[in-house]
Amino acid sequence: MAPGAEQAPVVTRHQITLRGTALKYSVTTGMMPVKNPEGVTEAQIFFIAYTLDGAQPGTRPLMFSFNGGPGSSSVWLHLGAL
Secondary structure (H helix, E strand, O other): OOOOOOOOOOEEEEEEEEEOOOEEEEEEEEEEEEEEOOOOOEEEEEEEEEEEEEOOOOOOOOOOOOOOOOOOOHHHHHHHOO
């Protein structure tokens, strides 16, 4: 991909059964561009979003989770903390 080029997020759909109730959810992952005032992309932030299908936007809490940087894998955030 060329520098500054934007790529569409990837969305996958899943289902899990908890206490007899099926929950359908989506996982969205991608790169969010950070642009300067002239509209030029200067950086990109990788993101992963887990959303419950059918939930009304704005009715669920929003949480930001940051990993510790080099030497601290984000897998511990997804499997352990969240």
